[in-house]
Amino acid sequence: MAIAFLFPGQGSQYVGMGKDLCDRFETARETFAEADRALGWEISRLCFEGPEEKLNQTEYTQPALLVSSIAAWRCLGAPIQKAAVVAGHSLGEYTALVAAGALPFAAAVRLVQQRGRFMQEAVPKGEGGMAALLGLDRKSVEEVCEKASNETGRVTAANYNAPDQVVIAGESNAVQRGMALAQERGAKRAIALAVSVPSHSPMMKEACRRLAAELEKVQGRDLDIPLINNLQAKKITTWSEAKAGLIDQLSSPLLWEETIQRMREDGVDLFIEVGPGRVLSGLLKRIDRRLSTANAEDAAGVEKVKELLEK
Secondary structure (H helix, E strand, O other): OOEEEEEOOOOOOOOOOOHHHHHHOHHHHHHHHHHHHHHOOOHHHHHHHOOHHHHOOHHHHHHHHHHHHHHHHHHHOHHHHHEEEEEEOOOHHHHHHHHOOOOOHHHHHHHHHHHHHHHHHHOOOOOEEEEEEEOOOHHHHHHHHHHHHHHOOOEEEEEEEEOOEEEEEEEHHHHHHHHHHHHHOOOOEEEEOOOOOOOOOHHHHHHHHHHHHHHOOOOOOOOOOOEEOOOOOOEEOOHHHHHHHHHHHOOOOEOHHHHHHHHHHOOOOEEEEEOOOOHHHHHHHHHOOOOOEEEEOOHHHHHHHHHHHHO
């Protein structure tokens, strides 16, 4: 059985994440304590108690999700040795690289907090946005973005999540126009996302520049487990390739559907989402309802996955 481990990105966070793991596993408690030391403040308390408003701020969301996901990953123990490949959705790619042994955990926690801050500072609050378009194919979404950009401002396809779900990002007014045009084209739904950062769009170029400078300070190493990256849906095994992908993915479309298809072509037959929420499992079912999935989010999920992998 070929197994892929997947790690969630922003949008999967919630107050209380990781607490059940810490109540049950010493490994989880140690992971959160390590993160608290690395950051110099109690990210554990933010994850467990909130407040939600702060947890949802990009520079805090990103390290909180990484820590919670790695806590679950470490709690799986020996079964993780069965991983054939890893991947992460946007921010989740950093988590995947920690899991693959390429990125030191403490360095990653600090790095993604900086990433979140760089992203927020790249575009003044209220000037950028994102929206999910459901029920339109890729070509139609790209045509919608082109028309909206010609009429109002910059907007581009940002996340190719599934055949019928594409997220767009750009200037707020252009995103709003893109939503209206999508509905005129027959989209089932056009949903404004609760973010002010137009991730995976050209508006993130300044954040990419600042992130590249910080990544140069990180001592990464080649991967123990191959990664399928967001930027090209390409199998990556070296730190130099991984680092380049982390920089460029922030201002480029995220190829999640292609990532999953690449894994299927490589023979993956079980996809395990590790970390808060079940967003990625939902996208997997939109890509192909026949795909086998499992979730390691809390203590019960970790135990079920361990049992599944120990068979």
